[in-house]
Structure formats: structure tokens, C-alpha cells
Amino acid sequence: MIITSTPDLNWRSLVMRKMRPSATSLVLSLGLALSLSFDAHLTWAADDGADRVEEADMAESAPPGEGDPHLDVFSETAYPSATQCAPCHEKIYDEWRSSSHAYAAISPVFHKFEQTINTLAPTINTFCVRCHMSVGTALGEPREMPLWERAQVSREGVTCISCHRVDTAYGKVNGERRIIPGDIHDPMYGNIGGDGVAEVVENSGFYKVATSEEERGVPIHNKGIKFAQIDKSEFCVSCHQVAVNIGIKLEVVWDQYRASPAAAEGVTCQQCHMSKTPGVATGYEEGPIADINGEVVNENRVHHNHAFAGPGYPIAHPGVFPHNPDAETWPMQDWLKFDYRSGWGDPDWEDAYEDAVEAGERQEIAFPEAWEFRIDREDARAVIEDNLEKIEEKKELRRQVMENGSKVEGPFFTSDKAAGESLSFYYTVTNTNPGHNLPSGSLGAQPEVWLNVALIDPDGKNVWESGYVDQYGDMADLHSYDVRDGTIPHDDQLFNLQTKFLTTNVKGTDREMYLPVNVDLDQLPFLRPPAQPVTVMNHPPFARMEGRSLPPLSSRDAEYSVPGDLLTKPGKYKLAVRMRSRAEPIYFMKFIGATTEMEQAMNEWMLDYHAYTVEFEVQ
Missing domain, CATH: 2.60.40.2360 (Intracellular proteinase inhibitor BsuPI)
Structure with a gap:
């Protein structure tokens, strides 16, 4: 053998089959604008850019004036963005920006699923976005608000302050965690007591940092506070053990972990998903806790990998995700009109396109206004290539997790x-x-x-x-x-x-279903809360987990x-x-x-x- x-x-x-996209009608209502805005990006099979642009044009935002012009200003004051943390914690930011945490608010599948759930059970409201857009929820953004109208920090999903501005030990709360508001200078919470921050603040002139709005330099938080739960598995429970309104456990990983050999041995979620070997508790890397203007702080500290290695992956436009400060030059709607798959912005493609047009071998593409000039397309292509490289790193981490x-x-x-x-x-x-x-x-x-x-x-x-x-x-x-x-x-x-799930049909027999929806009981499937406590039956009526x-x-x-x-x-x-x-x-x-x-x-x-x-x- x-x-x-x-x-x-x-x-x-x-x-x-090579799936050619159809001109999908994008209905900007009931929050569908939030997800359908991504539909135009993924593949344009045709070689004529005009059709692609026409399809992307359908993903425009709401009329001017409907969004809150003060939202970004307030959010940056009360809820700092990850980009404000990046100057000192560049390595952590670079790991995080392509992670599933960073993707939580961007995912078009999430928005489609979330809208479907709210259609099937209209009382759910902000249940899902409490985890996926925790800062947006704290800001009071409506559930159905289009992504491009949300604050930058809201679009970052599970961002820095989603974890490092929490000071309360929560349990199974279905994502209901309070993020402490405060500007970039207010304290951050971590697994260390903040000695490195104290050193930098004490020597702010040497490190060239600003400890208040009145000072010049890199803005810095003035204090680091040790939070005992943040490096424990219990810290992950609030979003990774979730029961939906009918009592079905949507997220089950905590219950599985609690009864696992790893839990019995004291191995935490972080020890596997933030370790130097994806998915295996082989210890952490070592490195500086921060790098401020070229000066490192606590050079040999334990480094927790904020890529959070796991099986998830992104399908969003690479101009929108991974997060990239250089991408903020263009609004999200413009990115959704950028046909990266055809090669826009690649110098070889641009040369071939210009030569073909000049020779009369092809028609000119009616580029969107934002991408009318070659120099803009080439600048955008540089962002795309950087993000595609990060996506390849994400693919490799995923492969290692599954194989390990x-x-x-x-x-x-x-x-x-x-x-x-x-x-x-x-x-x-x-x-x-x-x-x-x-x-x-x-x-x-x-x-x-x-x-x-x-x-x-x-x-x-x-x-x-x-x-x-x-x-x-x-x-x-x-x-x-x-x-x-x-x-x-x-x-x-x-x-x-x-x-999968087993749901009860009208006559009492069961059928296999991929959601706990009793589709045979009504012409419109509806997630019905039970009439009695779920604990009585140990599962919701008419639905069992297979x-x-x-x-x-x-x-x-x-x-x-x-x-x-x-x-x-x-x-x-x-x-x-x-x-x-x-x-x-x-x-x-x-x-x-x-x-x-x-x-x-x-x-x-x-x-x-x-x-x-x-x-x-x-x-």
C-alpha cells in the first residue's frame, strides 16, 4: 500500500458553474442597504466596465442629511478607533485588521442573516449587532443603519475598546456588555498592571507622546489597569455563548469548552487562539508591548496574537476589508464600484487598456467619477494589493488551525x-x-x-x-x-x-432543517418564542438540535x-x-x-x- x-x-x-452575476435589484429598505451594498463587488464576469459600474451605482447611500454629521466626532471622543491605537501598537493592529473580530461588522453574510432573522422574528432588533457592532450599539446607531453611515469605530466590529474598555466580569449575557466611554487619554484595561504606560507617561518628552489634548505628540492613554478576567476564557463567554429568542443556542463553544479536557487542565481560549501556533496552546510569542516613535516599551513581554486564528474568512471587497487607514481616502461607496477583479489600477492592465482603446480594439470604460483618472486607480490598487496580501495570511492561518x-x-x-x-x-x-x-x-x-x-x-x-x-x-x-x-x-x-436542526411538521413528524424554523406551520416562516420556560423541556417546542x-x-x-x-x-x-x-x-x-x-x-x-x-x- x-x-x-x-x-x-x-x-x-x-x-x-462560473457564476455570472445578474443585475440584482438592491432594495434599500428594512436595513437591506446595509448588506446589499456589498453585492456589486465580488465578481463582474463581463469585460465591459459600464455594466459593472451601473450595478455598483445601485449601492449608493441614503440622501445627504439623513446621517448624523456629529457621529464621527462624538465617537472619536467617547469611543476611540483602532486607528488611534495603531501608532503605538502597530503589530497588534496589523494582526487585528484582517481578523474575524475586525470582520464582524463588515461581513455581508452577517448582514443578510441578521436581516433575515429580524424578518422572521421582528422583536429581535439589536440582538445580533450587540456583538458584531458593539460600539455602534453603544452609540445608539439604529440596527438598520447602512454601514457607510456608521461611525468608523462602529465599522470596526470587535475593535480595541470592545475588550480593552470593559471593566466588568460578565457571563452569559448575549453580548450585553458595557463599553466604558472615554477619549484616547482615558485608561485602558488589560492583563498587565500598566507599568509600561506609566514609564511612557513619566517620560512623555522622550517618547514624544501627548497625554492630553493640550500637548503635541502621539496621543496616548494615561493609565493601564489590570482587569483579571480579560485573559480568562470567561471573558469570551458574552459573545461566544449565545441563545436566540426561542431558546436555541446559536453559539455553543463555551458550553463545549466548559466540559472539555482543555478546561480541566486550565488551558484558556486565548492560549490556543492567540498563541504562536494557530489553534494549539504552545505558548505565546515575545516582543515589545508598544513601539512609540521608534522607541520600544517592555521589549520582552508576552505577545498575544490579535489575529485570533480560527476557521472564519472574509468575502467582502478588499478595498473595504481588511481595515486599512490608506483605504479611508475613498468612501465605501466608491470602493464598491472599483472593479479590482478586472485589474483596474494594475500598471500592466492600464497600459494594455490604453493601447487597446487607442488601437480601436475595445471601447472606453465609463469609469465611475472617483476612478476616472488612472493615477487614482493605481493608488487604489496599491491598497487592494496590500489587503489581498493580508487576506493570504488569513488563509494560511485558517489552514493551520484546521490541520492542527x-x-x-x-x-x-x-x-x-x-x-x-x-x-x-x-x-x-x-x-x-x-x-x-x-x-x-x-x-x-x-x-x-x-x-x-x-x-x-x-x-x-x-x-x-x-x-x-x-x-x-x-x-x-x-x-x-x-x-x-x-x-x-x-x-x-x-x-x-x-x-442541523430537527423541526416539527404540521402532523407531528420531523424534518431536517438548517435553521430552527417551522416552515410548514405558516406560509411565512416565523421564529416563535415558546409558551413555557425552555428549561421545562430542555429545548424549545417543535425544534431539536441534530x-x-x-x-x-x-x-x-x-x-x-x-x-x-x-x-x-x-x-x-x-x-x-x-x-x-x-x-x-x-x-x-x-x-x-x-x-x-x-x-x-x-x-x-x-x-x-x-x-x-x-x-x-x-x-
Whole structure:
């Protein structure tokens, strides 16, 4: 039996169609403006920029005067932006700006999902944005306020002060945490007592810092206060253990952690997700706590990585995310009209475009006003390239987290390997993470982890496969559009760790559903709060959780059987396997009203890992 790395195989998986965007009607009402503004950015397949610009034009903001002109001024005074922390904490800012925390307010999927939830349960209101836009909630911004009208610090999602301006130990409060208001000079809270800050303040002239608005220099907070909970797992509970209005636990990672081997050993969330090895408690890096005008402070302090390594990923326009101070030169609406995929701003593309226009080989593009001049497009391209580089770093962290937290072994054969006879075998999938289930996190957002296995015969033909996807990129399970249409077979042997729900139909039977919505009870699905305390039943009425995830350090066998009529000849066969991971299923994205551009970006981030091939002889 020969094990090799997986070659470029012709997987039977139906290749996802190149999704050309349609001119989506963007309805700027009920808060949909907040999310639909991102729809125009992801892919313009056509080569004519005019169509792309027309589509992006539909993402304009509300008429002037509807936003509060004092919002940014007040927010910077009471709630400092991460950009104000960056001059002294550049390394931390650079790690944070591409993190899932920084993405919390930007995510177009979040806005689509949040609007859908508010449509299904109109009393939820600011429930979701309390975590995703904590500062915006503190500022009193309406839930449905378009992102481009919000304060900069609100658009930063889980920003610096979301954690470092909290002085109260909270528990399961569903995101209801108070952020202490105060300008940049007021105290910050951390896991150290503030000796470094005290030194800098005492020698403010040497470090060239400003300790008040009356002084010149880099603005600095005057005090650092130790907050005992900030480096404990309990600090994460308020946003990472959340129950929605009907009593279903949307975020479950805290409950899983509390019963885990990691918790028993005293290993915290921070020790894995902020360590020097993504997802593994191997200790922290060391480095200066701050770098102020070239002068380092506390050079060998423990450094907590604020990238917060995890499985999440962004699908927003790279001019909008990752956060980049240089991107603030242009409003968000202008970024959404910048067609980075076609190559705008790249010198080679610009030269080729100008030559083609001059030669009469193509029509001129009706560039948006903000991008009319080449120099502006090239400046914007520099921001795009910097952000795309950060996104690649994010991809690598994600890959390491998924590989470090799991293991695949096999195949282990349980039958004879003979031509014309059925072939039975299994793989063992292990969750090597001692802290929580695989996958974990938000069940409402449906994180997917599944096994894809293919059998290749001696002629190199793919004769059998499980874990294949349909034309949209979904697994061939009960929710696949193609399975329901009968265009591809149901994958009866699918090994899928995705958690779903069982909801009650009108006549009392159950159906599998990806949200706890009783769609058969009403023409309009509605999330109904229970009539009695959830604790009486231990789950909401008419909805139960169908857990499939792997608990910490546990294993599960993925068993397969290949019919004998597919093994038609003796010789050398290959079994290729890979784990696959994606944040959202496409049928879920269709349910929340996502665009084809969003679906394509979601599929582009699909991760393949633990991929390898085994060769064996069939007699």
C-alpha cells in the first residue's frame, strides 16, 4: 500500500458553474442597504466596465442629511478607533485588521442573516449587532443603519475598546456588555498592571507622546489597569455563548469548552487562539508591548496574537476589508464600484487598456467619477494589493488551525480487494483539539466540515466518490437543490460533521432543517418564542438540535462500501481523501437572500486539507 500526496485528480465532484452575476435589484429598505451594498463587488464576469459600474451605482447611500454629521466626532471622543491605537501598537493592529473580530461588522453574510432573522422574528432588533457592532450599539446607531453611515469605530466590529474598555466580569449575557466611554487619554484595561504606560507617561518628552489634548505628540492613554478576567476564557463567554429568542443556542463553544479536557487542565481560549501556533496552546510569542516613535516599551513581554486564528474568512471587497487607514481616502461607496477583479489600477492592465482603446480594439470604460483618472486607480490598487496580501495570511492561518485541530487516518479495509466484488473500508477522523467540538462556533451560521473520498481505477478513471458537491457547491444531502431536482444522486454515504436542526411538521413528524424554523406551520416562516420556560423541556417546542460534530479528542469512523460492478478489472487502484471546510452552505445563503457573487466568493474560500492518496492492488 503506497501513500502519496494527492495528485491533480479528476474528482467526480461537479465543478461549480462560473457564476455570472445578474443585475440584482438592491432594495434599500428594512436595513437591506446595509448588506446589499456589498453585492456589486465580488465578481463582474463581463469585460465591459459600464455594466459593472451601473450595478455598483445601485449601492449608493441614503440622501445627504439623513446621517448624523456629529457621529464621527462624538465617537472619536467617547469611543476611540483602532486607528488611534495603531501608532503605538502597530503589530497588534496589523494582526487585528484582517481578523474575524475586525470582520464582524463588515461581513455581508452577517448582514443578510441578521436581516433575515429580524424578518422572521421582528422583536429581535439589536440582538445580533450587540456583538458584531458593539460600539455602534453603544452609540445608539439604529440596527438598520447602512454601514457607510456608521461611525468608523462602529465599522470596526470587535475593535480595541470592545475588550480593552470593559471593566466588568460578565457571563452569559448575549453580548450585553458595557463599553466604558472615554477619549484616547482615558485608561485602558488589560492583563498587565500598566507599568509600561506609566514609564511612557513619566517620560512623555522622550517618547514624544501627548497625554492630553493640550500637548503635541502621539496621543496616548494615561493609565493601564489590570482587569483579571480579560485573559480568562470567561471573558469570551458574552459573545461566544449565545441563545436566540426561542431558546436555541446559536453559539455553543463555551458550553463545549466548559466540559472539555482543555478546561480541566486550565488551558484558556486565548492560549490556543492567540498563541504562536494557530489553534494549539504552545505558548505565546515575545516582543515589545508598544513601539512609540521608534522607541520600544517592555521589549520582552508576552505577545498575544490579535489575529485570533480560527476557521472564519472574509468575502467582502478588499478595498473595504481588511481595515486599512490608506483605504479611508475613498468612501465605501466608491470602493464598491472599483472593479479590482478586472485589474483596474494594475500598471500592466492600464497600459494594455490604453493601447487597446487607442488601437480601436475595445471601447472606453465609463469609469465611475472617483476612478476616472488612472493615477487614482493605481493608488487604489496599491491598497487592494496590500489587503489581498493580508487576506493570504488569513488563509494560511485558517489552514493551520484546521490541520492542527484534526487528523484523518486510513483507509482501513474490511473486505477482500478483488475485482467484481464489493470493496468495504473506512477512515478514522479525529478531533485533536482538546478545547471544543469539530466544528464549533455558531450553529446558526452552519459551519461545514466533511470528508471527500474518491476511487480511481487502473485507467485513471474516477469510478466512485462520496462527499461530492452539486453545481452550487453544496454537498449532495437532503438540502441540495440538485438532489431535490433529481439531477444528481443523493450521497447515501456522506460523512458530514455539520450540525442541523430537527423541526416539527404540521402532523407531528420531523424534518431536517438548517435553521430552527417551522416552515410548514405558516406560509411565512416565523421564529416563535415558546409558551413555557425552555428549561421545562430542555429545548424549545417543535425544534431539536441534530448534533454531528466531534467532541474534543474523540474519533469517528467514516465507513464506505463500493459496489463490485465498479471494480471491473484487476490492477492498481487509488483512494484519494481530503477534508473540506466552508463557513456556510450555499442553500443557506440562498435562504438569507445572498447574491451569486457572495455564493461564488464563499466557494472560492472552500478549504481542502489532510489530502492524500493511497495506492492498493485489486486481484
